[in-house]
Amino acid sequence: MKTEGRPQPAAQLSSSNPTTSASLQKHSNSDAVDTRYQEGTGQGGEPQDTTTDPQGRITTNHGVPISDNQNSLKAGTRGPTLLEDFVLREKIFHFDHERIPERIVHARGSGAHGTFTVTRAIPELTRAALFRKKGNSCDVFVRFSTVAGSKGSKDTPRDVRGFATKFYTEEGNWDLVANNMAPFFIQDAIKFPDIVHAVKPEADRMMPQAASAHDTFWDFVSLVPETQAMIMWLMSDRALPRSFRMMEGFGVHTFHLINDRDEVSFVKFHWKPRLGMQSTLWDEAVKISGADPDFLRRDLWESIDKGDYPEWDLGIQVFDEKFAARQPYDVLDATKIIPEEDVPIQFIGTLQLNRNPDNFFAETEQVAFLPTNVPPGIGFSNDPLLQGRLFSYMDTQKSRLGTTNFHQIPINAPRCPMHNFNRDGLMQTQVPKGRANYEPNSLGEAGEPSGPRADARGGYRTLSRMTELGNEPTEKLRVRPERFADHFTQARQFYLSQTPVEQAHIVSALIFELSKCELKHIRIRQLSQLRNIDEDLAQRVANGLAMDLPPAAPAAKPAVKVPPSDALSIIKQSKHSSKGRKLGILVTDGADGNTVEALRSAATAQGATVMVVCPKVGGPVLASGRQMEADALLDGAPSVIFDGVAVVASAAGAAELARNKAAIDWVSDAFAHLKAIAATPEAQVLLQKANVEPDAFVLEAGSPDSLVAKLGDRNWDREATIWPAR
Ligand code: HDE
Numbered sequence: 001m002k003t004e005g006r007p008q009p010a011a012q013l014s015s016s017n018p019t020t021s022a023s024l025q026k027h028s029n030s031d032a033v034d035t036r037y038q039e040g041t042g043q044g045g046e047p048q049d050t051t052t053d054p055q056g057r058i059t060t061n062h063g064v065p066i067s068d069n070q071n072s073l074k075a076g077t078r079g080p081t082l083l084e085d086f087v088l089r090e091k092i093f094h095f096d097h098e099r100i101p102e103r104i105v106h107a108r109g110s111g112a113h114g115t116f117t118v119t120r121a122i123p124e125l126t127r128a129a130l131f132r133k134k135g136n137s138c139d140v141f142v143r144f145s146t147v148a149g150s151k152g153s154k155d156t157p158r159d160v161r162g163f164a165t166k167f168y169t170e171e172g173n174w175d176l177v178a179n180n181m182a183p184f185f186i187q188d189a190i191k192f193p194d195i196v197h198a199v200k201p202e203a204d205r206m207m208p209q210a211a212s213a214h215d216t217f218w219d220f221v222s223l224v225p226e227t228q229a230m231i232m233w234l235m236s237d238r239a240l241p242r243s244f245r246m247m248e249g250f251g252v253h254t255f256h257l258i259n260d261r262d263e264v265s266f267v268k269f270h271w272k273p274r275l276g277m278q279s280t281l282w283d284e285a286v287k288i289s290g291a292d293p294d295f296l297r298r299d300l301w302e303s304i305d306k307g308d309y310p311e312w313d314l315g316i317q318v319f320d321e322k323f324a325a326r327q328p329y330d331v332l333d334a335t336k337i338i339p340e341e342d343v344p345i346q347f348i349g350t351l352q353l354n355r356n357p358d359n360f361f362a363e364t365e366q367v368a369f370l371p372t373n374v375p376p377g378i379g380f381s382n383d384p385l386l387q388g389r390l391f392s393y394m395d396t397q398k399s400r401l402g403t404t405n406f407h408q409i410p411i412n413a414p415r416c417p418m419h420n421f422n423r424d425g426l427m428q429t430q431v432p433k434g435r436a437n438y439e440p441n442s443l444g445e446a447g448e449p450s451g452p453r454a455d456a457r458g459g460y461r462t463l464s465r466m467t468e469l470g471n472e473p474t475e476k477l478r479v480r481p482e483r484f485a486d487h488f489t490q491a492r493q494f495y496l497s498q499t500p501v502e503q504a505h506i507v508s509a510l511i512f513e514l515s516k517c518e519l520k521h522i523r524i525r526q527l528s529q530l531r532n533i534d535e536d537l538a539q540r541v542a543n544g545l546a547m548d549l550p551p552a553a554p555a556a557k558p559a560v561k562v563p564p565s566d567a568l569s570i571i572k573q574s575k576h577s578s579k580g581r582k583l584g585i586l587v588t589d590g591a592d593g594n595t596v597e598a599l600r601s602a603a604t605a606q607g608a609t610v611m612v613v614c615p616k617v618g619g620p621v622l623a624s625g626r627q628m629e630a631d632a633l634l635d636g637a638p639s640v641i642f643d644g645v646a647v648v649a650s651a652a653g654a655a656e657l658a659r660n661k662a663a664i665d666w667v668s669d670a671f672a673h674l675k676a677i678a679a680t681p682e683a684q685v686l687l688q689k690a691n692v693e694p695d696a697f698v699l700e701a702g703s704p705d706s707l708v709a710k711l712g713d714r715n716w717d718r719e720a721t722i723w724p725a726r
Contacts, residue, residue, distance in 0.1 A: 109145035128377030149210025189388015237279035256379035276575030315345035511544035579607035584642035588653020602704035
């Protein structure tokens with residue numbers, strides 16, 4: 001017999017209706033639901049918030065109030081469960097289908113809302129309304145990502161990072177779908193499936209996850225020399241960002257800017273982080289992925305949450321056909337950059353991320369970026385990689401989001417009016433009125449709504465003149481332009497532009513990656529490619545692998561000498577700032593609270609954050625007898641998650657730490673990762689146990705400013721004393 005709705009025993013009642021008055025209140029708080037998206041959806045009438053019930057009641061998907069969300073409907077107290085239990089069936093049905101396919105690449109990502117503000121109007125370059133006036137602004141949504149790993153992989157593999165921005169402009173969405181590396185691996189979209197297959201876990205064994213260090217990747221890249229310039233970037237510290245907030249972004253391709261007079265300029269887009277660039281060491285990145293696989297996601301979330309809003313400046317490199325014709329490379333070749341020294345960056349706007357998503361799935365997962373999303377005044381060059389992307393993104397959304405109507409999902413919907421005769425399709429949420437679903441139509445003549453029409457003046461116009469380099473419309477050919485043939489000059493330029501420390505990191509990365517290749521001929525082939533980049537580099541990698549140098553691979557064109565570009569080095573560009581960095585203070589019972597507070601205020605004064613770490617999470621009882629709150633347990637907050645550390649300990653506390661492996665690792669890892677370490681005199685016993693040698697970054701805890709000043713830096717001089725010379 002059914003018991004639904006019947007009086008129940010007291011024990012069942014308490015578990016079947018656990019709704020407290022507090023949670024009732026929370027549910028009925030209209031602020032809890034974002035109704036912005038319901039506005040202007042073309043359905044007419046007042047926007048309605050149907051996602052909360054004023055009484056806080058839980059309902060089925062179809063609005064029927066539910067009386068019991070704890071027990072399925074059974075025949076008798078011990079079952080069987082009844083098929084007619086639509087509450088149970090709907091709940092399980094919906095749950096069964098919660099997942100959607102992850103992105104083919106860039107599956108793991110984190111997003112945030114923000115604002116873009118124009119700091120310099122450029123109407124002489126583009127007729128895009130956004131850039132017409134200084135001070136213009138629009139909402140944005142940004143998604144950062146890794147490329148190779150699955151959605152559930154880690155944040156800190158050696159990988160390219162995506163940096164995709166959706167600008168909700170008054171003339172429609174502009175999606176600048178960028179990466180944190182300026183060149184790309186390949187020149188032609190037809191090679192994209194190949195390189196992605198090669199870098200992803202190998203097809204038979206589904207290993208390794210989120211890693212390029214395996215046979216198939218190096219097999220492909222060593223066979224395709226156009227990849228070698230980006231390989232230098234991927235082996236560099238750019239692939240190990242300390243924070244999304246501390247990395248650059250690049251639009252990669254050459255785009256067009258088109259002004260009111262239909263004059264076209266070539267443009268490359270750049271994001272420059274206000275916090276400056278910083279990266280982790282490889283050993284650190286590996287350990288972070290164990291300690292906190294969400295390291296970069298957490299950093300982004302927490303900084304926005306506490307109002308420390310991440311910011312970037314948007315810059316452009318603008319040039320014309322004459323400049324393009326003079327370069328030894330082709331500006332349509334996405335494996336090439338234009339050195340900033342050749343075309344300086346002009347800054348035109350600022351991006352600030354200032355609001356975390358309300359819901360990860362609804363926003364970060366469902367956001368769909370399309371390089372085809374450009375407002376009037378921004379256009380595409382003939383870069384064959386870009387042309388392929390113009391097809392791929394729209395196409396993949398259909399498979400990922402299931403319908404051609406993915407543009408109606410709130411995060412993707414334009415914030416300006418959207419009218420056309422595209423109709424129907426799965427998950428159509430608009431309810432267009434009338435019969436005008438075609439044009440031309442003359443329904444207006446009879447007083448009926450006739451729908452929207454094209455705007456020849458203000459609408460998006462594609463360039464009618466085809467004067468661009470290499471754009472002479474002649475035969476149909478499957479060829480690469482001759483001007484795409486130099487694969488090594490810029491690879492060499494990147495390597496030679498780095499500091500010796502960064503060069504050593506590239507060498508170490510290559511040794512590590514190639515050591516993971518099981519097939520020896522692949523290692524040999526990559527070494528033969530390295531010889532085309534730089535002999536010294538090739539020799540150092542060969543030494544690290546204990547291999548002989550093979551002959552250089554045949555090169556379509558040998559590298560030519562070009563001046564180094566300081567803009568390519570992270571260390572040369574360092575802002576030495578402590579802002580946005582994190583200080584960890586390990587505090588024991590009996591420690592001096594004033595020393596901790598002095599460190600805390602010195603760090604926060606410089607825009608850094610502080611975490612008190614303690615062997616017991618309840619917090620240390622200080623010398624004063626006061627118990628200090630701890631932010632984390634020592635075992636759960638290893639020093640890899642900090643930019644600098646301090647140990648404030650009593651003599652007894654330090655002696656205990658010196659017997660604790662987690663505490664010894666805390667200090668020895670900070671030392672090995674070249675970080676600043678400060679300690680009270682009592683804590684020296686721990687430093688000795690951790691083999692910390694005195695140097696310019698080993699300091700007294702009593703001088704907090706000198707520690708804080710070093711949070712944005714690493715002691716590169718220490719590196720050679722700890723890590724093998726490469
Ligand atoms: Fe992508 N890329 N890509 N890509 N890409 C995707 O689109 C593709 C390329 C980039 O956070 C996919 O929505 C092709 C360059 C970012 O949602 C897919 C080619 C650059 C993101 C796709 C490229 C990028 C993607 C997978 C060569 C830097 C993540 C899911 C022709 C300028 C966007 C999706 C997000 C995502 C295709 C090359 C950046 C499959 C075919 C070059 C940041 O459509």
